[in-house]
Structures are given as C-alpha cells and as structure tokens.
Amino acid sequence: MARKKTKQLSPAALELLAARFRVLADASRLGLLHALMDGERNVNQLVELTGLAQANASKHLSQLADAGFLNRRRDGLYTWYGIADPSVFELCDLMCGSIARKLGRDLQEIA
Amino acid sequence: MARKKTKQLSPAALELLAARFRVLADASRLGLLHALMDGERNVNQLVELTGLAQANASKHLSQLADAGFLNRRRDGLYTWYGIADPSVFELCDLMCGSIARKLGRDLQEIA
DNA sequence: TGACGGTATGCTTATTCAGGAATATAGTCA
DNA sequence: TGACTATATTCCTGAATAAGCATACCGTCA
Structure with a gap:
C-alpha cells in the first residue's frame, strides 16, 4: 500500500465546520x-x-439554539434557555489555553 | 462564605476569545x-x-500565523508554514463531535 | 374580552471581511 | 546588473451580519 495520505475534506464539510465556529x-x-x-x-x-x-x-x-448549543423550553410567558451541548465549554477552555500559550510565546519574543 | 457565583468574564476577554474563534x-x-x-x-x-x-x-x-496557529519560516524564495499549536486540531475534532451529536438529535426529531 | 408582560421578528444602517486583480517586495541565478 | 520565481500587499467590490428600533406574536390574568 502506498503512503497513506491525509484524507481530503470536502468543501461542504469545511464550510459546515466553519459555520459552527462562526457561531462562537x-x-x-x-x-x-x-x-x-x-x-x-x-x-x-x-x-x-x-x-x-x-x-x-x-x-x-x-x-x-439553531446551532444546537442551546435548548429552549417554553413555560407560559417565559422561554428558558439552557446548555444543550456542554462540549461548548470544552471548546472555550481549549481556546483559552491556546490563547495563553500564544501570549506566552509573544512575551518570549519581547524579552 | 456566600454561594459561589460564576466569575464574570470581562467584555475584553470575551472579545479576545471571539476573535480567535473568528480565525477558525x-x-x-x-x-x-x-x-x-x-x-x-x-x-x-x-x-x-x-x-x-x-x-x-x-x-x-x-x-x-498572526493568531499563533501557524509558524512561518523563510528559506530563500520559499516561505514554509507549519502548525504552531496542535490544539487547533483538538478544537476541530471537538467541534466535529458536536456537529455529529447535533445531526443525531435532528435525525431523532424527524423520525 | 382587553390590557399587559415576555419574547420573537422585520427593517434599516453601518461595519466587517473574503475574493479578485494588479502590483510591490524579496531572493536567486544568469 | 537584469530576468525570473515566490510571496506579500494594496485597492476595490460585493456579501454577510450585528445592533437599534419598531412592532408583531403569544400566553396570562383581571
């Protein structure tokens, strides 16, 4: 078998992923x-x-909610929203870590 | 001690996080x-x-590169780019999982 | 029923930003 | 030096979209 190449992602898949990042x-x-x-x-x-x-x-x-990050629940006059997909917090935590690393590197360059 | 409230994130921190998601x-x-x-x-x-x-x-x-996801390296005529922060792939994987779960839920609603 | 509180939606404006075309910059080699 | 290749930048235009405002919708209660 020839060298395994990274599977190509379709433009549609990339756009789907991008659209979801766009919500955040x-x-x-x-x-x-x-x-x-x-x-x-x-x-x-x-x-x-x-x-x-x-x-x-x-x-x-x-x-x-449309993106699936939140639930909506109607109760009389009120609409209650809640987290539907807790992985959204993991995403933010990961991104925050990435920011911290970048700022650390930026600091190195100045020092 | 009073009930612990979730720490408030500053608007600047939220904007920083948002800007980074925007790159993706x-x-x-x-x-x-x-x-x-x-x-x-x-x-x-x-x-x-x-x-x-x-x-x-x-x-x-x-x-x-400005966002810190990529490195650039100049070598003669060429500029070589590489991954500076592999966590970007974790972010994408997490997001893909989130998409899969959402599509699963959407499917349930139709069935 | 009518009045009211809570939520969603339509319209408009201003801003952001991706993509294309042309051009500038930089490094290599004759 | 001048021609050539690789990459970056500038300018322009069109599309997407966030925010403000007004208003529509919907459920409750008198």
Missing part, C-alpha cells in the same frame, strides 16, 4: 453561553446578566 | 490547516492542495 465567533454569544454555565435562564435574566438589548439577546439565543 | 470560522482557513496536518508546506504547495488563489492563500496564512 461573537462576544455577545459567548457572554450568553457563559451566563448559562450555572443553569437555565430565561431571556430577561440573560438580558440583565449580559447587558444586551432584549431583541439582540433573543436573536443571538436563536442562533445558539 | 472560515472554510478556506480550515482547508489550509487541514492541508498542513502532514507537515510543513510552502505557499505554492498549499495553493495546489487547496485550490485557493495565491494572494488569497497568502492572506489567510498570515491571519493564521
């Missing part, structure tokens, strides 16, 4: 996720916690 | 990273592997 590529949405670390919250609570405008928060929450 | 939120850049899984490549090789235009590839490579 916004500070407002990251703030919402962070505010949900301790459990379910409704929209008004999230507005208070994050300082976002209500309409804005609602739109971001919809995006996060 | 593009199919062309993900393709370049993927093409570098097997080791260093120069720009022309990456252009061939990905089908990107040279100027475009060069710009994306600069972004990836």
Whole structure:
C-alpha cells in the first residue's frame, strides 16, 4: 500500500465546520453561553446578566439554539434557555489555553 | 462564605476569545490547516492542495500565523508554514463531535 | 374580552471581511 | 546588473451580519 495520505475534506464539510465556529465567533454569544454555565435562564435574566438589548439577546439565543448549543423550553410567558451541548465549554477552555500559550510565546519574543 | 457565583468574564476577554474563534470560522482557513496536518508546506504547495488563489492563500496564512496557529519560516524564495499549536486540531475534532451529536438529535426529531 | 408582560421578528444602517486583480517586495541565478 | 520565481500587499467590490428600533406574536390574568 502506498503512503497513506491525509484524507481530503470536502468543501461542504469545511464550510459546515466553519459555520459552527462562526457561531462562537461573537462576544455577545459567548457572554450568553457563559451566563448559562450555572443553569437555565430565561431571556430577561440573560438580558440583565449580559447587558444586551432584549431583541439582540433573543436573536443571538436563536442562533445558539439553531446551532444546537442551546435548548429552549417554553413555560407560559417565559422561554428558558439552557446548555444543550456542554462540549461548548470544552471548546472555550481549549481556546483559552491556546490563547495563553500564544501570549506566552509573544512575551518570549519581547524579552 | 456566600454561594459561589460564576466569575464574570470581562467584555475584553470575551472579545479576545471571539476573535480567535473568528480565525477558525472560515472554510478556506480550515482547508489550509487541514492541508498542513502532514507537515510543513510552502505557499505554492498549499495553493495546489487547496485550490485557493495565491494572494488569497497568502492572506489567510498570515491571519493564521498572526493568531499563533501557524509558524512561518523563510528559506530563500520559499516561505514554509507549519502548525504552531496542535490544539487547533483538538478544537476541530471537538467541534466535529458536536456537529455529529447535533445531526443525531435532528435525525431523532424527524423520525 | 382587553390590557399587559415576555419574547420573537422585520427593517434599516453601518461595519466587517473574503475574493479578485494588479502590483510591490524579496531572493536567486544568469 | 537584469530576468525570473515566490510571496506579500494594496485597492476595490460585493456579501454577510450585528445592533437599534419598531412592532408583531403569544400566553396570562383581571
């Protein structure tokens, strides 16, 4: 057998992956996720916690839910959002570690 | 001691994290990273592997290097790029797993 | 039923940014 | 030096999208 080459990823797969990273590529949405670390919250609570405008928060929450990162649960007047996929926190932790390493390297270059 | 509340993340920290996710939120850049899984490549090789235009590839490579995901190494006429932070592949793997779980859930809803 | 609180949606504007084309820069070799 | 190759940069245009505002939707309660 010839040397194994890395399997080619289809453009569609790359775009799917990119689209999902794009959902995390916004500070407002990251703030919402962070505010949900301790459990379910409704929209008004999230507005208070994050300082976002209500309409804005609602739109971001919809995006996060559509992407599958959040659950929405309707209860009377309130809509409760919660984490549907905890791996989102692993992603953030990994990325934070990556940031730390980069800043460390940047520091080396200056010193 | 009062009930421990989740530590508040500063807007600047959220923006920093978001900016880093933004670098991964593009199919062309993900393709370049993927093409570098097997080791260093120069720009022309990456252009061939990905089908990107040279100027475009060069710009994306600069972004990836600025973010600290890639190294650049100059050798005569060639610029060799390589993975500086392998955790980028962990990030992609995690995200792919998250996609798979979401698609699984979507499937359930239809069935 | 009507009034109200909570949430979602449509419209508009401003900004960001990817891609293409042309060009500039830099290193090599005759 | 000048021609040539590899890579980077600049300018431009079009598309995506976040935020603000107004308003529509929906469930509750008097």
